[in-house]
Amino acid sequence: MTIQWFPGHMAKARREVTEQLKMVDCVFELLDARIPYSSSNPMISDIIKDKPRVVLLNKMDMADPGETKKWLQHFEAEGVYPVMLDAKNGKNLNMVVKAAEAVTKEKFERLAAKGLRPRAIRAMIVGIPNVGKSTLINRLAKKSIAKTGNTPGVTKKQQWIKVGKTLELLDTPGILWPKFEDQVVGKKLSLTGAIKDSIIHLDEVAIYGLEFIQQYELETLNKHYNIQVEADSPYIDIFDAIGMSRGMKNKGNEIDYESVVELVVREIRNAKVGRYTFDRVKELESTDEAE
Ligand code: GDP
Structure with missing residues (x-):
């Protein structure tokens, strides 16, 4: 609920x-x-x-x-x-x-x-x-x-x-209620299934998740979706590659981004792409130091 x-x-x-x-x-x-x-x-x-x-x-x-x-x-x-x-x-x-x-x-x-x-x-x-x-x-x-x-x-x-x-x-x-004030926190909460899809735009959530895996586990990303993207590929190229690889196209033979977004969010949420920790201790400690 x-x-x-x-x-x-x-x-x-x-x-x-x-x-x-x-x-x-x-x-x-x-x-x-x-x-x-x-x-x-x-x-x-x-x-x-x-x-x-x-x-x-x-x-x-x-x-x-x-x-x-x-x-x-x-x-x-x-x-x-x-x-x-x-x-x-x-x-x-x-x-x-x-x-x-x-x-x-x-x-x-x-x-x-x-x-x-x-x-x-x-x-x-x-x-x-x-x-x-x-x-x-x-x-x-x-x-x-x-x-x-x-x-x-x-x-x-x-x-x-x-x-x-x-x-x-x-x-x-x-x-108890979750944190709201921060967009990134919101994306992480959505990506792990803690908050409703309607609260944060699912496109944003998928982009966040893909870019995270691209940064930390590029090989896994490429292997899981059977694609070949680079560490600096823009997210739209990753969407395109996944859409092509999974045959997600609409009637006009264009990539069906909505389906790609849903697939990516669902698979990351259920740890199908790999096991990821989106909050890193290091980041937390560096913000503590900055305060
Ligand atoms: P509550 O709202 O905090 O009471 O959360 P629930 O107990 O209803 O659990 C939410 C979802 O998380 C359910 O689909 C559970 O099956 C799943 N879940 C709970 N604990 C674990 C866990 O340790 N591992 C995994 N993979 N899923 C879990």
Whole structure:
């Protein structure tokens, strides 16, 4: 489901997450491993404040493994606990529990020192639409949904899902809005399927994606589409080459650009051309330095 966000929606989402946060010991911030910066909510730190946080880089199966490693190091250096994940195929689920234990260790030691009985860690998932929140909850839930009835302070009925012996997860994730302010971020969000096709012009998205692969993996691009373009070929030549190679022509025997655009976006979105990470740690760090 893709939501059109307006200020009212954002305020409501923030209110709901803030309310749910009162019930948990830590937060799982779910990000798309292909765009860890662009898929983060712009106000996440303000919203979760000093609650222990785990960053889950989901869809690792579609991201560039080398870049994912760099992102993990980047988060570690920032003092955030990161885990890479493939919720769809259930990879690294045990790491999620371990991470929750690690970030809440101090709190539980403090509680134990006060003589309080040990209890399960309570956590919730937050993230922008389509990042994989429901998929992860379903994966972690298996069949063990623990009914606890109404939780005070929240109008909707909340349930806790038992994940092993040590973790309880809120069954409803916090849905937060994506970044809007930047055109490039918008293209990356569209290219990874996080926002509706109608928000950003699909031509722009296809051009961005093709030029990215042209810059980083020219050989793969040529091989995948069975074309021969150069590192400095203009995008229109790449469209033409793909259209020719795939026989995408309209009645007048001209390249059917609309079909080429749709094909390219769909294939990049589903990692059919290769595994790419569109947010590079390096770029992020160089903007930090510039500030
Ligand atoms: P939500 O809006 O955050 O709850 O996102 P969903 O759980 O509905 O997932 C959005 C899409 O991403 C679905 O088509 C999922 O199958 C897919 N998805 C979720 N996690 C992964 C993953 O780790 N790898 C891949 N390849 N797809 C995933």
